[in-house]
Amino acid sequence: MRAFRLRETGLAPDLTEDPLPEPGPGEIRLRIAACALNFADLLMIQGRYQERPPLPLTLGMEVAGIVDALGEGVSGPAPGTRVAAFGSCGGLAEFGCWPAGRCLPLPDSVSFRDAAAFQIAYGTGHLALDxxxxxxxxxxxxxxxxxxxxxxxxxxxxxxxxxxxIATARGEERLAVARAAGAHEAIDSETEDLKGVLKALGGIDVTYDTVGGAGFDAALRASRPEGRLLAIGFAGGDVPQVPANLLLVKNLSVIGLYWGGYMTFAPQVLIRSLETLLGWLADGSLRPHVSHELPLERAAEGLELLRTRQATGKVVITP
Ligand SMILES: NC(=O)c1ccc[n+]([C@@H]2O[C@H](COP(=O)([O-])OP(=O)(O)OC[C@H]3O[C@@H](n4cnc5c(N)ncnc54)[C@H](OP(=O)(O)O)[C@@H]3O)[C@@H](O)[C@H]2O)c1
Incomplete structure (x- = not known):
């Protein structure tokens, strides 16, 4: 089977021929139908991700596919079931194995594309905000x-x-995507004075910061009393430093959230959240925006779209 492998950090991953993986005890083998890309894939290639799984590895962290074979001790979901799988690498390939407990059956109305595209992004948003x-x-x-x-x-x-x-992004085209997803206000992060605009809008209660740097500082200063600031990611490269005196004076909280961490210390919280989100997907109240859908042989191009900030929403690879 074909797999998109990272052999060494710092080197470009490439497509290789691998033997079909055999599911170990407690595992399920999937025929992969879709795998979404993440900023974390870029960090992993650079050796800058918070987790350092052994190399070589097949990239791809969120997957949807069809159950193909069951390992020892696994009674279901039965072969032929459509599932979403999460929690480890290996999605950018034609087949892969996941622990049975990390495979959730999909409602008929949820496509493989949406099932792959929703897990980490929506899972993080839901655990953080709720x-x-x-x-x-x-x-x-x-x-x-x-x-x-x-x-x-x-x-x-x-x-x-x-x-x-209130959404921030770079440029009118990207702001329009945020408005279409439900943003009431949209601020251009490159041309507008974020702190000034936020204050003029009356301040903010909760910040969901995926970029870090100056935007976090502006949000801190425009926060209302009892505001909460969620540190989600540092896509811009600068990890914010927080003056504790501001937290004290303004009665603010800074909250860290690492979605993947829940798989270790509270997996049930994460699974309940994914089940809620699957329900919202099935009833049509969430609509993942996928700007690019590409075949496996174009996975490198998909990562480049993320790196150069050309993608909006998710990039999905369909083996
Ligand atoms: N805490 C968690 O559990 C968790 C889970 C998933 C992801 N994350 C983190 O969340 C962040 C976003 O991840 P994602 O998968 O949504 O990535 P993404 O799709 O590539 O989005 C990142 C966004 O950040 C903006 N950005 C600003 N400065 C940037 C820069 N120097 N390089 C690249 N993008 C920049 C870009 O928008 P503009 O071009 O419009 O500015 C881009 O759309 C990452 O830091 C990731 O590690 C955290």
Whole structure:
């Protein structure tokens, strides 16, 4: 089978021929139908991701496909079932094996493409906004990097939770994507004075920051009393430093959220959240935006679209 492999950090991954993987005890083998790309794939290639799985590895962290074979001790889902699988690499290939407990059967109405594109982005948005920041209807939510995969999902979830959503992105085309996903206000992160505009809009209650750097600082200074700032990612490269005196004076909280961490310390929280989101996908209240869908042999091009900030929402690879 074909697999998109990273042999060494710092080197470009490439397509190789691998033997068909055999599911180990407790595992399920999937015939992969779709795998979404993530900023984390870029970090992993550079050796800058927070987790360092052994190399060589097949990239691709969120997957949808058909159950193809069951390992020892696994009674289901039965071969032929359509599932979403999450929690490890290996998705950019024709087949792959996942622990049975990380394979969720898909409602008929959810496509493979949407099932691959929703897991990490929407999972992160839902755990952060609902479980961690306790976003309330009517609160003002700022989402930075709102045209990216994780940002755009947070716009949609925030809107669904009844928040007034303020999005930042670079340029009118990308802002239009955020508006279409439900943002009430859209601010150009390159040309507008974020702190000034946020203050003029009346301040913010919850910040969902995927970019880091100056945007986080502007959000901190434009936060209302009892504001919560979610540190989600640092796509811009600068990790914000937080002056604790501001937190004290303004009664603010800074909240870290690492979706993948829940797989280790509270998997049930993560699975319940994914089940809720699958329900929202099935009833049509979430609509993942996929700007590019490419075959496996163009996976490198898909990663380049992310790296150069040309993608909006998700890039999905279909083996
Ligand atoms: N905490 C968690 O559990 C979790 C889960 C998933 C992802 N993340 C993190 O969230 C961030 C976004 O991930 P993603 O998958 O949504 O990535 P993405 O689709 O590539 O989106 C990132 C967005 O950040 C903006 N950006 C600003 N400066 C950038 C720069 N120097 N390079 C690239 N993008 C830049 C871009 O929008 P503009 O061009 O419009 O500015 C881009 O749309 C990453 O830092 C990722 O590691 C965290």
């Amino acid at each position: 479980h961690r920041a306790r976003l309330q209807p009517g609160e003002r939510l700022l989402v930075t990097g709102a045209a990216g995969g994780v940002g755009l999902a947070a716009v949609e979830i925030g809107r669904r939770m009844g928040a007034h959503v």
